[in-house]
Amino acid sequence: MSAVLPSFSTWLGARAAHIEHVLDKEMPQVDIIPARLHEAMRYAVLGGGKRVRAALVYAAGYGCADNQSGNPAFERALDCAAAAVELVHAYSLVHDDLPCMDDDSLRRGQPTVHVRFDEATALLAGDALQPLAFDCLAQMPVAPEKIVQATQTLAQAAGSLGMAGGQAIDLESVGKVLSQDALQHMHSLKTGALLSASVMLGGLAAGADGPQQGALTRYAKAMGLAFQVVDDVLDVTADTSKLGKTAGKDAAANKPTYVTLLGLESAQIMAKKLHREAIEAIAPLGESGRYLAGLADFIVLRDH
Amino acid sequence: MSAVLPSFSTWLGARAAHIEHVLDKEMPQVDIIPARLHEAMRYAVLGGGKRVRAALVYAAGYGCADNQSGNPAFERALDCAAAAVELVHAYSLVHDDLPCMDDDSLRRGQPTVHVRFDEATALLAGDALQPLAFDCLAQMPVAPEKIVQATQTLAQAAGSLGMAGGQAIDLESVGKVLSQDALQHMHSLKTGALLSASVMLGGLAAGADGPQQGALTRYAKAMGLAFQVVDDVLDVTADTSKLGKTAGKDAAANKPTYVTLLGLESAQIMAKKLHREAIEAIAPLGESGRYLAGLADFIVLRDH
Numbered sequence: 384m385s386a387v388l389p390s391f392s393t394w395l396g397a398r399a400a401h402i403e404h405v406l407d408k409e410m411p412q413v414d415i416i417p418a419r420l421h422e423a424m425r426y427a428v429l430g431g432g433k434r435v436r437a438a439l440v441y442a443a444g445y446g447c448a449d450n451q452s453g454n455p456a457f458e459r460a461l462d463c464a465a466a467a468v469e470l471v472h473a474y475s476l477v478h479d480d481l482p483c484m485d486d487d488s489l490r491r492g493q494p495t496v497h498v499r500f501d502e503a504t505a506l507l508a509g510d511a512l513q514p515l516a517f518d519c520l521a522q523m524p525v526a527p528e529k530i531v532q533a534t535q536t537l538a539q540a541a542g543s544l545g546m547a548g549g550q551a552i553d554l555e556s557v558g559k560v561l562s563q564d565a566l567q568h569m570h571s572l573k574t575g576a577l578l579s580a581s582v583m584l585g586g587l588a589a590g591a592d593g594p595q596q597g598a599l600t601r602y603a604k605a606m607g608l609a610f611q612v613v614d615d616v617l618d619v620t621a622d623t624s625k626l627g628k629t630a631g632k633d634a635a636a637n638k639p640t641y642v643t644l645l646g647l648e649s650a651q652i653m654a655k656k657l658h659r660e661a662i663e664a665i666a667p668l669g670e671s672g673r674y675l676a677g678l679a680d681f682i683v684l685r686d687h
Numbered sequence: 688m689s690a691v692l693p694s695f696s697t698w699l700g701a702r703a704a705h706i707e708h709v710l711d712k713e714m715p716q717v718d719i720i721p722a723r724l725h726e727a728m729r730y731a732v733l734g735g736g737k738r739v740r741a742a743l744v745y746a747a748g749y750g751c752a753d754n755q756s757g758n759p760a761f762e763r764a765l766d767c768a769a770a771a772v773e774l775v776h777a778y779s780l781v782h783d784d785l786p787c788m789d790d791d792s793l794r795r796g797q798p799t800v801h802v803r804f805d806e807a808t809a810l811l812a813g814d815a816l817q818p819l820a821f822d823c824l825a826q827m828p829v830a831p832e833k834i835v836q837a838t839q840t841l842a843q844a845a846g847s848l849g850m851a852g853g854q855a856i857d858l859e860s861v862g863k864v865l866s867q868d869a870l871q872h873m874h875s876l877k878t879g880a881l882l883s884a885s886v887m888l889g890g891l892a893a894g895a896d897g898p899q900q901g902a903l904t905r906y907a908k909a910m911g912l913a914f915q916v917v918d919d920v921l922d923v924t925a926d927t928s929k930l931g932k933t934a935g936k937d938a939a940a941n942k943p944t945y946v947t948l949l950g951l952e953s954a955q956i957m958a959k960k961l962h963r964e965a966i967e968a969i970a971p972l973g974e975s976g977r978y979l980a981g982l983a984d985f986i987v988l989r990d991h
Contacts, residue, residue: 407775411847411848415848416852416856416872417847417852417855417856417859419859420847420848420851420852420855422846439946446730452714456698474814475814478810478811478814481810483805483806483807483810484807484810490726496936502787503787503788503858504855504858506782506785506787506788506810507782507851507854507855509814510778510779510782510813510814510817510845510851511845511846511847511851511852513814513817513818513845514817514821514841514845514849514851515842515846515847517818517821517838517841517842518838518839518842518843518846520838521835521838521839521842526831527830527831527832527834527835528758528831530831530834530838531831531835532824533827534821534822534824534834534838535822535825537818537821538818538819538821538825539818539822540823541814541815541817541818542815542818542819542822542891543721543724543725543728543815543819544715545818547811547814547815547818548720548721548724548815550811551721551723551724551808551811552720552721554807554808554811555721555723557903568720577956595796
């Protein structure tokens with residue numbers, strides 16, 4: 384974290400607090416029937432995480448329309464898009480933790496949703512978070528055709544050629560040796576698709592022009608990949624206490640990772656190379672791209 | 688079925704064959720990676736069912752814009768909406784059949800998705816079908832603001848204040864005595880919300896005006912409820928062989944139904960009353976409402 388500018392850390396913390404507030408308002412309160420389902424949904428979504436995906440939405444939005452910062456309609460569009468990606472991310476964690484998937488009982492140090500509630504409620508909570516995400520997008524105060532584009536972007540990122548597809552490939556790959564191409568494809572779907580969609584939705588909310596969209600696309604591609612490479616590196620280098628999840632778990636589960644494939648040192652070099660590519664990609668955005676640059680630093684230089 | 692006009696049965700069969708073809712094209716082929724996930728998605732969606740929800744989309748669409756019938760853009764809009772509701776319905780069946788929910792091993796006489804594949808694949812197949820539904824809606828060749836409305840309609844019908852919420856209430860109500868109001872609320876979410884959304888999406892695709900939307904809303908409300916009342920009646924009156932699922936199952940599971948609540952005769956009278964309300968609701972649509980009328984007959988007078 385030392386290499387991340389203090390001002391960026393402050394911004395990121397403030398964004399995390401802000402999206403928490405937005406999500407709190409977008410989700411039905413626990414006194415609305417079915418109360419237990421709403422309690423589970425709120426438990427799954429609120430109270431934590433680094434909110435990297437939401438931050439990517441804001442960073443990309445300000446990166447393309449810095450002068451709109453503070454404009455209520457623009458801020459609201461970013462809030463809707465940021466809430467949508469966080470809801471999809473949260474639903475995916477709830478389902479990933481289920482016994483038939485990773486069978487995890489802890490998430491961020493707390494009991495997972497199916498442990499705290501029950502499996503059926505966890506399943507339904509995830510199922511209900513996904514349409515809520517699309518409902519949030521539909522509320523963006525932008526031209527309707529932008530909402531339609533945003534809907535397609537999120538739907539494709541979440542679907543069988545995106546996040547859910549990546550999960551499926553991941554399941555099939557346990558115990559197998561994957562080529563770097565195959566590993567890259569799996570991660571580009573599993574993690575990269577939603578990270579990338581976050582960046583592109585920020586651009587859509589900001590009315591990004593062609594060159595700006597090009598810059599965002601290149602940035603998103605590099606960062607989506609970097610995120611996973613760094614995750615794999617941290618799985619072997621970080622303390623369990625810092626990581627908030629069991630270190631070495633992927634290796635123990637015999638899952639192919641960038642470290643098992645390339646070795647630790649080459650994986651670290653790859654992460655640095657992707658970081659450089661991301662920074663170069665957003666050079667055309669100039670000073671407006673500072674939050675995107677900060678996120679690149681944050682994602683690649685983090686120690687947990 | 689004897690009371691359903693032969694011409695309507697022909698229409699309904701032709702629509703079912705047509706939507707099957709549309710769904711086949713909208714879903715990724717099995718040679719696309721992840722192949723097993725796509726195989727499971729196609730298994731879940733294709734090859735069966737009465738396609739009542741798709742039929743409601745078409746019937747409502749023609750009911751409001753009969754003169755547009757055959758117009759390629761109009762037909763495509765109806766196809767996209769019909770595919771979307773069938774995808775959401777199919778995903779809900781896959782998840783409902785999971786061991787942590789109803790734990791069903793057969794659906795339409797075939798092994799359920801988690802039996803034929805595995806639980807994780809069934810979970811992910813359902814998860815991936817839902818965004819595909821929103822992607823289909825986004826492809827409707829109508830004004831973007833209509834797509835946004837359609838997205839909101841479907842998202843709310845699928846979410847915690849719709850289908851997923853109804854499932855959650857259903858889970859909580861096992862072994863409890865519900866009031867008629869509570870039972871009605873549960874079913875209005877669990878089954879009614881998506882049936883109703885199907886009708887409204889047909890109207891949206893057809894550019895329904897205010898009075899037409901009002902007629903559709905009243906029709907949808909009555910039919911959503913009638914569908915469940917008839918289901919409950921059939922659970923005690925029909926043969927297992929005709930029903931395609933185990934007759935008497937709800938009663939055996941100690942689930943509250945309209946029959947346990949009202950008695951068989953009153954439930955049958957209620958179904959007939961709702962049928963009459965539905966037919967009266969669409970009177971303003973005149974002859975264009977004939978398929979909606981046919982569906983009302985089909986849903987209420989069916990024997991399985």
